[in-house]
Amino acid sequence: MGWMGKLIGGAMGLAIGGPLGMIAGIAFGNLFDRANVYTTTQDHSIPFGTDSSMNTQQQSQMIFFVGAFSMLARMATVDGRLLPEEQKKVEEFISQDLKLDPQSRQAALRVFNAALTGGGTFDQFATQFYQNFAHEPAILELMIDILVRVAAADGSINQDEDRLITVAAKIFRIQDSLLASIKRRYGTIAASPSKAYAVLGLQSNASVDEIKRAYRKLSREFHPDSIASKGLPEEFTTFAAEKFRVIQEAYDTIKKERNIV
Template identity: 50%
Template sequence: MGWMGKLVGGTIGFALGGPLGAIFGAAFGHAFDTGAELDKTGHRPRLSTIEQHQLTFFVAAFSMLAKLAQADGRVTREEIDSIEHFMEKDLRLDVDSRNAALNIFRTALNAPGTFGDFARQFYQQFRDQPQMLELMIDILLRVALSDGSLAQGEESLILSAVNIFNFSTVRYEQIKSQYVRVADKAYAVLGCSPDADDEQVKRCYRQRVQEYHPDKIAAKGLPEEFTRFAQDKFREIQEAWEQIKAARGLK
């Protein structure tokens, strides 16, 4: 049983702490007041290290998306729809996971914690796992650009995460270009320039495949609910490579 099963069952014996912990406590604290199943020692089963990372990622993602939706001072029906679309179509969350995500999202909307607070705690957890940092930037951009445009307030917040994560601004622009119509989208997916020679392109491809292999990312603490997103990224890398390979006549 993963962390979501323990959450639904009211058996999580672990507190996140910090601003994300405040969100988690406000959203789910009531679930652990009474009737929680105890283990043989008389305590609630605790999360494994991987499950703790998964919980942190999940809470951080929907907390940061909530503050992103508030970037212009209000949350529109269209923004809520884009979050729900991301949950259903991109992540393919089941009912329990969707309800948990919406609970976190709504709690974060009214919480005093800021986008920067959540981003800093996320960075402290995943500072040595650049794939996780990039995935979070990718998620923020994908949702923000789901309507085809990136509002100034939204990009300002995402750029603040780029700064907090010590993330490459060049790579940020490459990720952003994946979600707008550009001729060099395939190269952006691989993280290289159209001017790169064949060997450089091959190196970029091999690096991206290694970084984004779903099994490797999951082992680092990506929530199960986000593995489909990682799988989609992996497919995008393969498709981009096939396009470039065909265009360049590579084998």
């Protein structure tokens, strides 16, 4: 979690601004005394509270990290209260899907808990997230995938959760067909003839050329190295790698079924 450790002493809330900056400030603001605490980088002592070394990628990483757990907090409390089963779904996502180390797990829960009591709406969080990743459709799709995955962890998506996911998809400019294919991956709507086609965002009658184009596009966009270069925090690389593996397996399944060479 090196990137977070580097930023934790900076004025991260001020750096990213907006409602997500406010949540970051609530989550991490009490971890340091800006006037007295220092961190050492190579041979230089840098006062915590200065973020001059914060580059664009680090800012994007922070927005993704804070945005993801802030939106999950709003989804978990969409009916006005946090139920134990909703808390459990988020904690299982953190430990089982993301496989976060203890420090990253603590940071994720700090953001989640800060968003439970802090200001800002789901729509505002999603809008700021979109503004940062508007030109990175793979990152936006990955965030929708996370929301659907967590919502469906108990076997179904309730009406309120589905409403928020739809709101996020509209803000992110995600097409209805793509949202439907993401839901099919997790079995939350009627199953398609083949889950493999849904993973590639296709219907089972897609042509061979369409299948190849979809596979090339997705494998390029969701390659872990490509995703990481666009601002994905290192804590989410395991999740991205799993999505990339599913894309590969789906294409292999279709190739065998259709005798594609």
